[in-house]
Amino acid sequence: MTVLKVIAVLATGFFFGLTFEGIARKVIARIQRRYGPPWYQNFIDVFKALSKHGISHGWIFDFGILMALGGTIATLAFIPIGNLVAFPGLDNIFVITYLFAVGALGMAMGMVGSGNPNASVGVARALTQMLGYEIPYLVVISGVMYYYKTSSVSGLMTAQGDTWNLVKMPIGTLVAFISLLGMLGKKPFDTPIAPSEIASGPMVELSAKYMGLLMLMHTFSIFVEVALFVDIFLGQSNYFTFLLKFAIVWILATMISAVLPRFRIEQVVKFYWTVPLGLAFVQVLFVLLGLVF
Amino acid sequence: MISLTTLIITLLFSTIISYFLTRINKKIGTIFNFALISYSLYIVSNLKTGIQIKLFSITPGLENTLIVTELGKYFAIISFIVLSMVAFFNITWINKKVNFSAAFNAFYLFTSAGSLGVFFAKDMLTLYIFWEMAVLGSLLIVPMGREDAKKAAITYLAISSTGSYLYLYAALSLWNKYGTLTFDKIAYHLINESSVTYKWLIISFIVAAGIAKSGIFPLHTWLRTTLGKAPDTFSAVMSGQLEKLGAYIIVFALAVIPSLQLFRPIYSSVPSINYLLIILGNISIILGTFMAIRQNDMKMLMAYSSIANGGYILVGIATIDTIGFSGGLFHVFNHAIASAMIFLSFAAVIYRTNTSKIDEMGGLIWRMPLTFVTYLVGIISLAGIPPTSGFISKWMIFNVLVRKGMFVTAAIAFIGSVGSFLYVFRPLAGVFLGQLKKKHYDVKEVPVVMLIPMILLVFLTLFAGIIPGPILDKISAIETELGITPIEHTATIIKTPLGQWDTLTVFTMFTTGFIIAFILFVIFPKGKKVELTDQYTGAEFLHNYDLYHYATGFYRFIERLYDKHPSFEKLYGMLANFFKNVGEFVNAWVYKTSPGAYVFWVSVVILILFWVRW
Numbered sequence: 001m002t003v004l005k006v007i008a009v010l011a012t013g014f015f016f017g018l019t020f021e022g023i024a025r026k027v028i029a030r031i032q033r034r035y036g037p038p039w040y041q042n043f044i045d046v047f048k049a050l051s052k053h054g055i056s057h058g059w060i061f062d063f064g065i066l067m068a069l070g071g072t073i074a075t076l077a078f079i080p081i082g083n084l085v086a087f088p089g090l091d092n093i094f095v096i097t098y099l100f101a102v103g104a105l106g107m108a109m110g111m112v113g114s115g116n117p118n119a120s121v122g123v124a125r126a127l128t129q130m131l132g133y134e135i136p137y138l139v140v141i142s143g144v145m146y147y148y149k150t151s152s153v154s155g156l157m158t159a160q161g162d163t164w165n166l167v168k169m170p171i172g173t174l175v176a177f178i179s180l181l182g183m184l185g186k187k188p189f190d191t192p193i194a195p196s197e198i199a200s201g202p203m204v205e206l207s208a209k210y211m212g213l214l215m216l217m218h219t220f221s222i223f224v225e226v227a228l229f230v231d232i233f234l235g236q237s238n239y240f241t242f243l244l245k246f247a248i249v250w251i252l253a254t255m256i257s258a259v260l261p262r263f264r265i266e267q268v269v270k271f272y273w274t275v276p277l278g279l280a281f282v283q284v285l286f287v288l289l290g291l292v293f
Numbered sequence: 294m295i296s297l298t299t300l301i302i303t304l305l306f307s308t309i310i311s312y313f314l315t316r317i318n319k320k321i322g323t324i325f326n327f328a329l330i331s332y333s334l335y336i337v338s339n340l341k342t343g344i345q346i347k348l349f350s351i352t353p354g355l356e357n358t359l360i361v362t363e364l365g366k367y368f369a370i371i372s373f374i375v376l377s378m379v380a381f382f383n384i385t386w387i388n389k390k391v392n393f394s395a396a397f398n399a400f401y402l403f404t405s406a407g408s409l410g411v412f413f414a415k416d417m418l419t420l421y422i423f424w425e426m427a428v429l430g431s432l433l434i435v436p437m438g439r440e441d442a443k444k445a446a447i448t449y450l451a452i453s454s455t456g457s458y459l460y461l462y463a464a465l466s467l468w469n470k471y472g473t474l475t476f477d478k479i480a481y482h483l484i485n486e487s488s489v490t491y492k493w494l495i496i497s498f499i500v501a502a503g504i505a506k507s508g509i510f511p512l513h514t515w516l517r518t519t520l521g522k523a524p525d526t527f528s529a530v531m532s533g534q535l536e537k538l539g540a541y542i543i544v545f546a547l548a549v550i551p552s553l554q555l556f557r558p559i560y561s562s563v564p565s566i567n568y569l570l571i572i573l574g575n576i577s578i579i580l581g582t583f584m585a586i587r588q589n590d591m592k593m594l595m596a597y598s599s600i601a602n603g604g605y606i607l608v609g610i611a612t613i614d615t616i617g618f619s620g621g622l623f624h625v626f627n628h629a630i631a632s633a634m635i636f637l638s639f640a641a642v643i644y645r646t647n648t649s650k651i652d653e654m655g656g657l658i659w660r661m662p663l664t665f666v667t668y669l670v671g672i673i674s675l676a677g678i679p680p681t682s683g684f685i686s687k688w689m690i691f692n693v694l695v696r697k698g699m700f701v702t703a704a705i706a707f708i709g710s711v712g713s714f715l716y717v718f719r720p721l722a723g724v725f726l727g728q729l730k731k732k733h734y735d736v737k738e739v740p741v742v743m744l745i746p747m748i749l750l751v752f753l754t755l756f757a758g759i760i761p762g763p764i765l766d767k768i769s770a771i772e773t774e775l776g777i778t779p780i781e782h783t784a785t786i787i788k789t790p791l792g793q794w795d796t797l798t799v800f801t802m803f804t805t806g807f808i809i810a811f812i813l814f815v816i817f818p819k820g821k822k823v824e825l826t827d828q829y830t831g832a833e834f835l836h837n838y839d840l841y842h843y844a845t846g847f848y849r850f851i852e853r854l855y856d857k858h859p860s861f862e863k864l865y866g867m868l869a870n871f872f873k874n875v876g877e878f879v880n881a882w883v884y885k886t887s888p889g890a891y892v893f894w895v896s897v898v899i900l901i902l903f904w905v906r907w
Contacts, residue, residue, distance in 0.1 A: 006802075006805075010809075050813075050817045051817065051818065052818065053818045053819065053820060053821065054820040054821070055820055055821050055822075055823045055827075056820035056821065056822050056823070057822075057823065057825055058659070058822065058825065060658055060726065062814070062820075065810075065814070066807060066810045066811055066814055067807070067810075068810075069806070069809075069810035069813070070803065070806035070807035070808075070809070070810040070811075071803070071806060071807075072806070073805070073806030073809055073810065074799070074802045074803045074805065074806035074807075075806075077802050077805075077806070078799075078802070087795075087798060087802075089792070089793065090793070090794055090795050090798055090799075092688075092792050092793070092794045094687075094688050094691055094692070095679065095684075095688070095794045095799060098677060098678055098679055098684055098687075098688075099678075099679055099799065099803070101676070101678050101714065102673075102678055102679070102803070104714075105673070105676075105678065105714070105718075108718060109669075109721065109726070112721075112722045112726045112727065113658070113726045113727075114825070114828075115656070115726070115727050115728050115825035115826070115828065115841075115842075116828050116829060117841060117842070117843035118829070120722055120727070120843040120844075120847075121843060123718070123722070124718075124722075124847050124848055124850075125850075127714055127715045127718060128715065128848060128850065128851050130711055130714065131708070131711050131712060131715060131851070134707060134711045135704055135707050135708055135711065138703070138704070138707045139700060139703065139704045139707070142694075142695045142700055142703050143700065145695050145696075145791060146695055146696065146698050146700075149696075149790070149791065150791060150792050151692065151695070151791040151792040152792045155792065199829065199831065204829050205828070205829060207820075208818070208820060209814070209817040209818060209820065210820065212817070213810070213813060213814065216813075264850075265850050265851070266850050266851060266853060266854055269851060269854070270854070277704075281700065281701075281704075284698075284700040288698055288700075
C-alpha cells in the first residue's frame with residue numbers, strides 16, 4: 001500500500017510539476033505579450049534532453065547528479081498531497097527540510113565537480129541565499145508547530161480545520177510566501193542562476209541527459225517547496241483542491257517574478273534578515289501571546 | 294578483566310614504555326599505543342555501573358574515589374573510540390613527524406589516562422587532578438605542531454587555567470563550607486542552601502571549566518590557533534575528544550547537581566542559570582558559524598565549527614528537558630565522530646600536500662578519492678543531513694526549542710545549521726573539487742593504515758544514523774540515572790511530544806530515490822567523458838588552468854557584510870598587553886638588580902611590619 005502511495009506521489013510530482021511549469025511559461029509569455037510555448041513544452045524538453053549524448057566531467061559529476069535527483073525523490077515521497085500521504089505520522093517538517101538538503105548538496109557537489117568557476121560562484125550564491133530565506137521561513141514554521149503542538153505536515157494540515165492558517169497567521173503566511181519565492185529561485189531572488197552574469201551558474205556545464213535529470217530534480221524541488229506552503233498555510237485539502245491551491249500559489253509566484261528585476265546576493269541576505277525575519281518574530285510573538293484568530 | 298584503577302595505572306606507566314619504544318622504533322611505539330588504547334576501549338565498554346574504587350585519602354573525609362556511572366561510561370566510550378582511531382591513523386602518520394615523536398606518543402597516552410579519570414571521578418578533587426593531567430598532556434603536544442604553535446599553546450594554557458582555577462575555587466569553597474567534595478553530598482547541601490548568590494557562584498564557577506574546555510563564548514579564543522596549529526592528528530583528538538571533557542563538566546554541573554532544583558525557572562521551565570548558558574551557547578553558534586565562513590585555513594575553519602557545535606551541545610544540555618538533553622548528549626557523539634573524520638581527512642591531505650590553505654589546493658578528489666569520501670560523509674554528518682547520525686541530534690535540539698517556544702534560540706540554531714552548509718562546502722569545493730594544481734599531479738592516496746580508521750568512522754556514523762537505537766539506549770540509561778524522564782524510542786523510531794520519525798524509513802526512501810535516479814541515469818544514452826580543463830569559458834582560450842579554480846574569497850560577498858565585526862580576541866589581547874606592561878613596570882622597580890633597591894625594599898617591608906605590629 002505504501003509503495004503504491006509513494007508511486008502515486010511521485011507520479012503526481014512528475015506530471016503536475018512539469019505541467020505547472022509549462023503553464024508558468026505561458027503565463028510569463030502573456031505578461032510579456034508573447035504567445036508562449038504550449039503547456040506540454042516542458043515534457044518535450046525533458047525527454048529531448050534525456051535522449052541526447054552529452055558530456056560528463058568525471059565520476060563526481062555523475063554522482064552529484066544521482067545524489068541530487070535521489071535526494072529530491074526521497075523528499076518528495078514524504079510530502080502529503082492533500083489526503084494522499086505516503087508515510088502518515090512520519091512526514092516531519094524538519095526531516096523534510098533536511099532531507100531536501102541532500103538534493104541541494106548533491107547538486108552543488110556535482111556542479112562544482114565540473115570544475116567551472118561559474119558553477120562554483122553559482123553554488124556559493126545559492127548557499128548564501130539559503131542562509132537568507134531559510135531563517136525567516138523556519139521561524140514562522142516553528143511558530144505554527146508551537147501553536148498546533150505537532151511537527152507532522154499532514155498533522156498541521158488537518159489541524160487547521162475550517163480556518164486556514166492564512167487567516168490565523170497572516171503575517172507568517174506573507175513571510176513564508178516571500179521565503180518561498182527565494183526557495184523557488186524566482187526573481188527577484190534568482191541570483192544563483194543569473195544567466196547574464198555567471199552563465200546560469202550551477203547549470204553552466206550541463207548538457208543532454210545530465211540537464212534532463214536536473215530538470216526533473218528542479219521540477220520535484222518546486223513541487224516539494226510549493227506543496228509544503230500549501231499544506232501548512234492553505235488549510236485542509238483533498239487531492240484535487242490541493243492541486244488547485246498549488247496552481248494558484250505557483251502562478252501567483254510566477255506572475256510576481258515576471259515583473260521584477262534581480263537583487264544582488266548580499267542584498268538578498270540583508271533583505272531576508274531585516275523585513276521578513278522581523279515580521280516572522282512579530283508573528284511568533286503573536287503566537288506566544290495567543291493572538292491567533 | 295582488569296579493574297578501572299589498574300587500567301589507569303597501566304596507562305600512566307605505559308607512557309614511559311611508549312616513550313622508549315618510540316625512541317627505538319616509531320612504528321612499534323605507535324602500534325603499542327593503539328593496542329593499549331583499544332584494549333582500554335574494550336575494558337571501558339564492559340565496565341559494570343556502580344562499582345566504586347578508592348584511590349587514596351588525603352585527610353579524613355576527603356577520599357579520592359572513582360565510580361562507574363552511565364554518564365561517565367558514555368563519554369569514556371566515545372573518547373576512546375576517537376582516541377583509538379586516531380592512534381591507528383598515527384601508525385603511518387608518525388613517520389612524517391620528525392621531532393619529538395616519542396614524547397608525542399607518551400603524552401598521547403598520558404592525556405588518555407587523564408580523561409579516563411575525569412569521566413569516572415566521584416569527587417571534585419579527583420576530577421580536578423585528572424583534568425589537569427589531561428590538560429597537561431595535551432598542552433605539551435600542541436607546540437609539536439607548526440612553527441608558531443608555541444604561542445597557541447600559551448593561549449590554550451591561559452584560557453584553560455582560567456576555567457580550571459575557577460573550578461578549583463568552587464571546590465575549595467565547597468570544602469570550606471560543607472566539608473565534603475563528593476558529588477552527591479554537594480548536590481544535597483546545595484539544594485538545602487539558602488543563599489541564591491552562593492549557588493550561582495558555585496555552579497557558574499564549575500561550569501566555567503567546561504566553557505573554557507569546549508570553547509564556548511567568551512572563552513573560545515584559544516580554539517582557532519590551538520586547533521589550527523596543533524599536530525594534524527592531534528587536532529582530531531582535541532576537537533573530538535578533549536572538547537568533550539568540557540561537555541562532561543557542563544552536564545555534570547547542570548544535571549548531576551540538578552540545576553532544576555537549585556534555581557527558579559524563568560521561561561518554559563528552564564532555570565535561570567541554564568538560560569544564561571543558552572545565551573552563551575547562542576553567541577557561540579553565531580560566532581563560530583560566521584567566523585568559520587571567513588577562514589582560508591581548513592583546520593582553522595573546523596576549529597570555528599567546533600565552537601559552533603560546542604554551542605549546540607550546550608544549548609541542548611542546558612534545556613534539561615528529556616529531548617533536549619538527549620539531543621545534547623547525542624550531539625556529543627556526533628560531533629566527536631564527525632570532527633574526528635574531518636580532521637583525519639585533513640591530516641591525510643596535509644600528509645600528502647604539506648599545506649592547509651584551501652586556495653593552494655584543488656581537484657584532490659582525483660588523487661585521493663577515499664579521503665574525499667571520508668570528508669564528504671563527515672560534513673554530511675556535521676551539517677546534520679540524514680541518513681547520517683548528525684541529523685538526529687539536531688532534530689532533537691530543534692524539537693525542544695520549538696516546543697518550549699524559544700524562538701530566538703531556535704532561529705540562531707537554524708542560522709548555525711544552514712551556515713554549516715556554507716562553511717563545510719568551502720573545503721569541499723576548494724580542496725577536493727575543481728581543477729588539480731600542477732604541483733599536485735603526482736600526489737597519491739594515503740597508505741591503507743591511514744584509510745582504515747577513516748572508513749571505520751564513516752561506517753560508524755552511517756550505522757548510528759540508520760539504527761540509533763544502541764546510542765539512544767545509553768542516553769536513556771543516563772537520563773534514568775540522573776532522574777530525567779528517559780527518551781521514548783525504539784531501535785529506529787524516535788518519539789517526541791512534537792512528533793516522531795523513523796530513521797529506517799527515511800534511509801529506505803533515500804536508497805529508493807537513489808536507485809530510481811540510477812536507473813534513469815543508466816537507461817539514457819551515455820555521456821562522453823571530457824577533461825576538467827575542457828570548459829565553457831564564453832569562447833575564451835584558457836592559458837593557466839591553475840588560475841581557473843575558484844577558491845579564494847569563496848563567500849566574499851557575504852563576508853563583506855561583517856568585515857568590521859567586534860572581536861573578543863582583541864579585548865583579550867589588550868588585557869594581555871596590560872598585564873605585560875604591569876609586569877614590566879614591577880620588574881623594573883621591584884626586581885631591579887642593584888643592592889640599593891634591595892635595601893630599600895627590605896626596609897620598606899620592615900617598616901610596614903613595625904607599623905601594623907604583626
